[in-house]
Amino acid sequence: MTFANGTRLPRILPGPMEGVTAxxxxxxxxxxxxxxxxxxxxxxxxxxxxxxxxxxxxxxxxxxxxxxxxxxxxxxxxxxxxxxxxxxxxxxxxxxxxxxxxxxxxxxxxxxxxxxxxxxxxxxxxxxxxxxxxxxxxxxxxxxxxxxxxxxxxxxxxxxxxxxxxxxxxxxxxxxxxxxxxxxxxxxxxxxxxxxxxxxxxxxxxxxxxxxxxxxxxxxxxxxxxxxxxxxxxxxxxxxxxxxxxRGEMPTPFTLQEKASLLGEFVVHSPRHFQLQIAANLYGKNSPEFNAFLKK
Ligand SMILES: Cc1cc2nc3c(=O)[nH]c(=O)nc-3n(C[C@H](O)[C@H](O)[C@H](O)COP(=O)(O)O)c2cc1C
The missing domain is CATH 3.20.20.70 (Aldolase class I)
Incomplete structure (x- = not known):
């Protein structure tokens, strides 16, 4: 999207989320x-x-x-x-x-x-x-x-x-x-x-x-x-x-290995409650992966 003053913004934007977008x-x-x-x-x-x-x-x-x-x-x-x-x-x-x-x-x-x-x-x-x-x-x-x-x-x-x-x-x-x-x-x-x-x-x-x-x-x-x-x-x-x-391309699958690597970054850079929120959403609350993460 290009605006009157020349500012350009992408057509796919991250919707703001209080408590997350930070x-x-x-x-x-x-x-x-x-x-x-x-x-x-x-x-x-x-x-x-x-x-x-x-x-x-x-x-x-x-x-x-x-x-x-x-x-x-x-x-x-x-x-x-x-x-x-x-x-x-x-x-x-x-x-x-x-x-x-x-x-x-x-x-x-x-x-x-x-x-x-x-x-x-x-x-x-x-x-x-x-x-x-x-x-x-x-x-x-x-x-x-x-x-x-x-x-x-x-x-x-x-x-x-x-x-x-x-x-x-x-x-x-x-x-x-x-x-x-x-x-x-x-x-x-x-x-x-x-x-x-x-x-x-x-x-x-x-x-x-x-x-x-x-x-x-x-x-x-x-x-x-x-x-x-x-x-x-x-x-x-x-x-x-x-x-x-x-663009008509097939999405690349988001593998368990990639999820684990991403979660590893959140473990280093964010508080425990946010890590748990990310893990629950990435894996699903009832998943074995989330339960394993809970016990860590
Ligand atoms: C936890 C949370 C915080 C949000 N905070 C904001 C906000 O600060 N400003 C805003 O415009 N929308 C906020 N929203 C709304 C989202 O940007 C979005 O409009 C809404 O969730 C619907 O889109 P979705 O169904 O894709 O999540 C928030 C949504 C959630 C779930």
């Missing part, structure tokens, strides 16, 4: 060249605009990878968000993304993340303020298809977003109320959302666990890019596999 995850996946850009989890802006030094420290591990970084922010105060966006841009983020999607009860109670979908006019105002603060640099917004119901998208959310003309819009096909529940018609919803955002760059999100899922999303929804998230935990090489599949 530390060893960044270092190991970057070293293995399994991602071509990083997207930070949200930084919540509440009582004031963070000082430059704090923002610099927060951004540092992402910038240290040498890859383009999309910085994500969330909050309720448009002016503070716009000023934070400007500072993050100056500090080296290539694009800034406004999170209006997070369904966490704490975030929603604080009128942030997915709660913002109840105020589409606020989303438009905030995106305009961010664009003004950031000059030509790309501004994005992360959405779910509604707060209570997917019907909100075409009637309320998309018209406001279209009017603000962000450079990219990420759509996760669940509503905030649905959190991570299984849903049957995700691709239909995303397809309708893509249609309602015609003329804008749309990144698809939701249940991208395999390369086939990404192909289906591309074919059925006509999105410009995809951002798998949880699927990367079971297969941290998923973005490479998706790229191969989209």
């Amino acid at each position: 530390g060893a995850w960044l270092k190991i996946l970057t070293r293995r060249q399994w991602v071509n850009a990083w997207w930070t989890p949200f930084l919540r802006i509440s009582i004031g605009v963070p000082r430059r030094s704090r923002l610099a420290a927060w951004l540092a591990p992402y910038l240290a990878t040498g890859l383009p970084v999309i910085a994500q922010i969330m909050g309720e105060d448009a002016a503070r968000l716009a000023e934070t966006a400007r500072r993050l841009r100056e500090l080296g983020a290539v694009a800034i993304d406004l999170n209006c999607a997070c369904p966490s009860p704490v975030v929603v109670r604080n009128h942030s993340g997915g709660e913002r979908l109840r105020h589409p006019e606020w989303i438009a105002t905030t995106l305009r303020a961010m664009k003004q603060a950031m000059g030509e640099a790309p501004v994005g917004v992360k959405l779910r298809v509604g707060y209570e119901s997917p019907d909100e998208f075409a009637t309320c959310i998309a018209p406001a977003v279209r009017e603000a003309r962000p450079d990219f819009v990420t759509v996760h096909f669940r509503t905030v109320r649905e959190r991570y529940e299984p849903i049957a018609d995700g691709l239909d919803r995303l397809s309708r959302a893509r249609h309602a955002l015609s003329g804008l760059t749309v990144i698809g999100s939701g249940d991208l666990f395999t390369p086939q899922d990404a192909i289906a999303m591309h074919e059925r929804c006509g999105v410009d890019a995809v951002a798998p998230a949880r699927g990367m935990l079971a297969n941290p090489r998923l973005l490479v596999d998706v790229a191969q599949a989209l």
Whole structure:
């Protein structure tokens, strides 16, 4: 994807994951060249605009990878968000993304993340303020298809977003109320959302666990890019596999030996709880390999 100011971002992006997209995850996946850009989890802006030094420290591990970084922010105060966006841009983020999607009860109670979908006019105002603060640099917004119901998208959310003309819009096909529940018609919803955002760059999100899922999303929804998230935990090489599949190539199998070697790196570079999370996802919680790892 190439934006008005010449910024380029890959069409297969690692969806941000709070608690995962940090530390060893960044270092190991970057070293293995399994991602071509990083997207930070949200930084919540509440009582004031963070000082430059704090923002610099927060951004540092992402910038240290040498890859383009999309910085994500969330909050309720448009002016503070716009000023934070400007500072993050100056500090080296290539694009800034406004999170209006997070369904966490704490975030929603604080009128942030997915709660913002109840105020589409606020989303438009905030995106305009961010664009003004950031000059030509790309501004994005992360959405779910509604707060209570997917019907909100075409009637309320998309018209406001279209009017603000962000450079990219990420759509996760669940509503905030649905959190991570299984849903049957995700691709239909995303397809309708893509249609309602015609003329804008749309990144698809939701249940991208395999390369086939990404192909289906591309074919059925006509999105410009995809951002798998949880699927990367079971297969941290998923973005490479998706790229191969989209080129029509067979994915290379991820062998037990390769999994063990990858886990070995996490053992050296991350705390035990994160090692266990990685091992459970790589092998499956009921696998002999995970049980053996538990006993180590
Ligand atoms: C543990 C976890 C943390 C997440 N943190 C963020 C976040 O900080 N910002 C964001 O935009 N999305 C976040 N997400 C949502 C994912 O980026 C993605 O939109 C969602 O999981 C659906 O995609 P998937 O089904 O491929 O995982 C998070 C998801 C998970 C599971």
